[in-house]
Amino acid sequence: xxxxYTVVVHVIGIMGPGLPVLALRPWTVAFGHTVTQxxxxxxxxxxxxxxxxxxxxxxxxxxxxxxxxxRFALLAPFTEWSFGQGPxxxxxxxxxxxxxxxxxxxxxxxxxxxxxHDMEYARSRLLEMLDDAGPISTTVSDDFSDIEDFLPDxxxxxxxxxxxxxxxxxxxxxxxxxxxxxxxxxxxxxxxGKAARVPDSPRRKMVKLDHHKTLGSFFxxxxxxxxxxxxxxxHPLTEGVQGPFDVMDELYLxxxxxxxxxxxxxxxxxKDPSPDGFGFAYDEDTSxxxxxxTRVLGYVRSVGEGSVIYYSxxxxxxxxxxxxxxxxESVDVAGTTPKVFRGAWETEAFEQLLQNxxxxxxxx
Ligand SMILES: [Zn+2]
Numbered sequence: 615x616x617x618x619y620t621v622v623v624h625v626i627g628i629m630g631p632g633l634p635v636l637a638l639r640p641w642t643v644a645f646g647h648t649v650t651q652x653x654x655x656x657x658x659x660x661x662x663x664x665x666x667x668x669x670x671x672x673x674x675x676x677x678x679x680x681x682x683x684x685r686f687a688l689l690a691p692f693t694e695w696s697f698g699q700g701p702x703x704x705x706x707x708x709x710x711x712x713x714x715x716x717x718x719x720x721x722x723x724x725x726x727x728x729x730x731h732d733m734e735y736a737r738s739r740l741l742e743m744l745d746d747a748g749p750i751s752t753t754v755s756d757d758f759s760d761i762e763d764f765l766p767d768x769x770x771x772x773x774x775x776x777x778x779x780x781x782x783x784x785x786x787x788x789x790x791x792x793x794x795x796x797x798x799x800x801x802x803x804x805x806x807g808k809a810a811r812v813p814d815s816p817r818r819k820m821v822k823l824d825h826h827k828t829l830g831s832f833f834x835x836x837x838x839x840x841x842x843x844x845x846x847x848x849h850p851l852t853e854g855v856q857g858p859f860d861v862m863d864e865l866y867l868x869x870x871x872x873x874x875x876x877x878x879x880x881x882x883x884x885k886d887p888s889p890d891g892f893g894f895a896y897d898e899d900t901s902x903x904x905x906x907x908t909r910v911l912g913y914v915r916s917v918g919e920g921s922v923i924y925y926s927x928x929x930x931x932x933x934x935x936x937x938x939x940x941x942x943e944s945v946d947v948a949g950t951t952p953k954v955f956r957g958a959w960e961t962e963a964f965e966q967l968l969q970n971x972x973x974x975x976x977x978x
Pocket of ligand 1: 930
């Protein structure tokens with residue numbers, strides 16, 4: 615797409631003041647097609663074609679996305695300029711490089727459910743960030759059931775799920791893709807998956823499965839929504855993130871599965887403050903680090919040529935998707951669960967972490 619807009623820049627370069635505006639408009643549209651269209655126009659008296667807002671807009675969006683371009687175009691002052699849409703000269707399937715595509719999975723289990731999260735909000739925020747990240751296209755799924763169709767020419771996999779997980783065969787597909795250079799940005803509930811009933815108890819316990827090994831961690835439980843401080847390690851993925859930062863979120867207790875991963879985010883919590891019977895049962899608090907107080911909330915791990923980046927932050931719910939019975943007093947003194955909760959999503963730190971991860975993972 616950048617090359618296409620370079621052509622437009624050249625056309626501007628050879629046009630002089632007072633000449634009609636004539637430009638070829640190669641542009642990228644949805645579904646991965648490049649459309650080339652002839653655009654004819656005429657500048658108002660006394661104005662140079664170089665001042666043309668339409669061409670300026672298209673020069674500007676050479677480094678931006680089609681979505682941003684559409685927004686810009688709506689605002690551009692077209693009234694003085696007359697343009698005719700010329701004939702379509704051709705529409706061809708883009709020969710898109712593998713590094714240009716991202717696959718996003720957002721959803722709950724069973725399929726179509728929200729599983730206690732505002733999936734639409736998380737999905738739209740992630741799509742917005744991916745869109746702002748530059749000329750990358752994104753495919754979207756609700757779960758991992760078709761992952762093998764999407765991964766082969768995909769650069770980055772982003773997941774925000776509450777329930778769905780890849781089975782053993784699909785974990786092999788993901789691991790091979792990672793070994794060959796794929797990057798997986800896994801968020802929040804991705805370290806969960808399946809819970810099993812504890813015998814003779816109303817409680818459930820998470821089941822450790824193949825995807826936890828692929829990811830590098832296994833979710834045990836989280837106490838009620840609370841405020842906590844997050845320490846940030848020095849790494850290209852955390853560049854520009856001011857740490858420590860405070861956040862309201864679900865503080866995930868995760869058991870690390872890879873001794874060699876690089877820890878990026880931590881918090882201090884000596885004991886799981888969950889009231890009796892809250893959340894998932896577990897035999898032993900294996901999320902506690904050797905110092906007896908540190909919990910890992912984010913990391914990056916290498917898998918062959920590729921990497922997994924995981925951030926446990928990111929809980930969000932709306933009025934219709936909330937299932938939290940109460941919250942810690944650090945969120946609400948009365949313990950009342952906020953009707954709408956977006957926690958980390960509304961912090962600069964989390965936004966920067968996600969932007970960094972997308973940029974780092976899609977860089978060629
Ligand atoms: Zn959550």
